Amino acid sequence: MNFQLDEAIEVLGNTPNTLEYFLSNLSPGWLECNEGEGTWNAEEVIEHLIECEKTNWLPRIKSILEEGGRKPFPPFDRFAHLKEKPEGAMQEKLQQFKSLRSQNIKTIKAIIIPNLHLELTGQHPAFGEVKLRELLSTWVVHDLTHISQIVRVMAARYGEDVGPWREYVSILK
Amino acid sequence: MNFQLDEAIEVLGNTPNTLEYFLSNLSPGWLECNEGEGTWNAEEVIEHLIECEKTNWLPRIKSILEEGGRKPFPPFDRFAHLKEKPEGAMQEKLQQFKSLRSQNIKTIKAIIIPNLHLELTGQHPAFGEVKLRELLSTWVVHDLTHISQIVRVMAARYGEDVGPWREYVSILK
Numbered sequence: 001m002n003f004q005l006d007e008a009i010e011v012l013g014n015t016p017n018t019l020e021y022f023l024s025n026l027s028p029g030w031l032e033c034n035e036g037e038g039t040w041n042a043e044e045v046i047e048h049l050i051e052c053e054k055t056n057w058l059p060r061i062k063s064i065l066e067e068g069g070r071k072p073f074p075p076f077d078r079f080a081h082l083k084e085k086p087e088g089a090m091q092e093k094l095q096q097f098k099s100l101r102s103q104n105i106k107t108i109k110a111i112i113i114p115n116l117h118l119e120l121t122g123q124h125p126a127f128g129e130v131k132l133r134e135l136l137s138t139w140v141v142h143d144l145t146h147i148s149q150i151v152r153v154m155a156a157r158y159g160e161d162v163g164p165w166r167e168y169v170s171i172l173k
Numbered sequence: 174m175n176f177q178l179d180e181a182i183e184v185l186g187n188t189p190n191t192l193e194y195f196l197s198n199l200s201p202g203w204l205e206c207n208e209g210e211g212t213w214n215a216e217e218v219i220e221h222l223i224e225c226e227k228t229n230w231l232p233r234i235k236s237i238l239e240e241g242g243r244k245p246f247p248p249f250d251r252f253a254h255l256k257e258k259p260e261g262a263m264q265e266k267l268q269q270f271k272s273l274r275s276q277n278i279k280t281i282k283a284i285i286i287p288n289l290h291l292e293l294t295g296q297h298p299a300f301g302e303v304k305l306r307e308l309l310s311t312w313v314v315h316d317l318t319h320i321s322q323i324v325r326v327m328a329a330r331y332g333e334d335v336g337p338w339r340e341y342v343s344i345l346k
Contacts, residue, residue, distance in 0.1 A: 003334040007200045011327070017194040022187055022320075027180050127337045134336035141335055144328040145344040147195075148321050154184070155317040161176040162314055163307030164300045171318040 003137045005114045013105055015143045016098035019046065022150070023090065031090060033157045042150045046093045047081035049146060053100035055080070057139050058107060064122035064132045065111060072123045108136075176310045178287045186278055188316045189271035192219065195323070196263065204263060206330045215323045219266045220254035222319060226273035228253070230312050231280060237295035237305045238284060245296045281309075 023031065023042055034041040040048065056076045063073050077083075086093065112118075118133040155171045166172055196204065196215055207214040213221065229249045236246050250256075259266065285291075291306040328344045339345055 001334055002202065002330050004202075007202060010199050011203065014195055014197060014199070018191055021190040021194050024187060026183050026187070029175065029177075029180060030184065124337070130336060130338075134334065134338065137331045137334035137336070138338040138342065141328045141331050141338075141342050141344065144324045145342055148324045148328070148344050151317050151321045151324070155314045155321070157175050158310045158314050161174055161307065161310035163303055163310070164297070165303070165307065165311040165314075169311070169314050169318055171314065171321050 001133075003118075003133050005112065005118070005136065008136050008140045009105055009109070011140050012101065012143060015049075015147065016094065016101050018147065019049075019150070020094045020098065022147075023094065030154055030157070033153055035153055035156060039153070040149070041153065043090055043093065044081065045146050045150055046090070046097055047086050048078065049143075050086070050093060050097050050100060051078075051081045052076075052142070053097065053104055057135075058104050060122060060135055061108060061112070061132065064120050064135065065117060067122070069121045069123045069129060072125045075125075174306075176291075176306050178285065178291070178309065181309050181313045182278055182282070184313050185274065185316060188222075188320065189267065189274050191320065192222075192323070193267045193271065195320075196267065203327055203330070206326055208326055208329060212326070213322070214326065216263055216266065217254065218319050218323050219263070219270055220259050221251065222316075223259070223266060223270050223273060224251075224254045225249075225315070226270065226277055230308075231277050233295060233308055234281060234285070234305065237293050237308065238290060240295070242294045242296045242302060245298045248298075 023046075031042050034044075055074070056078075059074045059076075063071065088096075112132070118131065118136075120132045121129045122132070122135070124130045152171055155169075159166065159172050162169060162172070196219075204215050207217075228247070229251075232247045232249075236244065261269075285305070291304065291309075293305045294302045295305070295308070297303045325344055328342075332339065332345050335342060335345070
C-alpha cells in the first residue's frame, strides 16, 4: 500500500492550479476539441470535476464516517453536467472547482483521523464494501485520469499534423 | 490540418507553469516513482525536456530555416540526461525549463514568418524530409506526451490502493 492521507492531499490540492495553468489563454480550438461523438472536451471535464466535488467524494466520505456501511452511498450521476449544461465561462468554472476543492480538503482534514478511520467501510452501489482509504486513493487517481484525458484529447488535435513523427509519439496511439 | 503557429505557442507557453504547479510541494514518493527498470520518474522527464530545449527543437528549426534540408538535423541524444545526471533540486530544474522555454518561444516568434516558412523542409536522420510545421506540431505533442507520462506514472503508484475501483479507472489499464 502506498496511500497516505497527507500525500494524497498534496496531489488533490495541486489539481485546480495545474488545470488552470494548463488551460489558460487557450484558443477555442483547444478547449472545444474532443475525441468524437459522446466524448468530453476540456470544459466538460471541468464541469464533471465540479459535480464530483459537490455530490460524489465528500458525500461518500461522510457516508462512511456517519453510516459505516449500513446504507449504500448517496446517488451520483456522472453525466449530470451534460444534462444541465452549467453556465459561465471556463475561467469561472476553474475558479469554482478550485474553491470547492479547497473547501473539501479543509473538511477532510478536519473530519478524518487517519489512525481511526482509514479502514472504515461504506457500501458502493455497484461493487459492495469499500474502504475509506480506497475511496480517497480513487479520488486522487480520478483527478489524474481526467488531467490525462484533457492532455490526450488536445494531443489528438495535432494527430495528423505531426506527419512522419506520428509513429514515434505514444500519446497518439 | 489543425496546426497554427500562434495556437501551438499557446500550449508551448503553458507547459512550464503547468508542470510547476502539478509537481509543487509533492513528497519524494510522488517525484521518485517510475514505471519500473529503464523508465523515467518526473524529475528525469523534466531533465529530458530541458535537454530538448537546448539541443533538439530550436537547433532543428534553425537547420530548416538556414540549411533547408541540405544537411540532416544536428544530432540529438534523447538519453543524454541519463548519462550526465544533471545536478540541482527539482524546483531549480523547473525554473531552468521555464526560462529556456520562454527564451525559445521569443526566438521562434522572431525568426519564423508563418506565410513564408511553415512548408520549408529539413532532413530527419531517421525518416527523411519533414516540414517545419510538422516539427512544430511535434514539439506541442511531445510536451503533451510527457505531461501525460508523469500523470500516468503517479496514478500507477495508487494502482493497488484504489481496491475495487481499479476496473473502472482507465489510466490504470
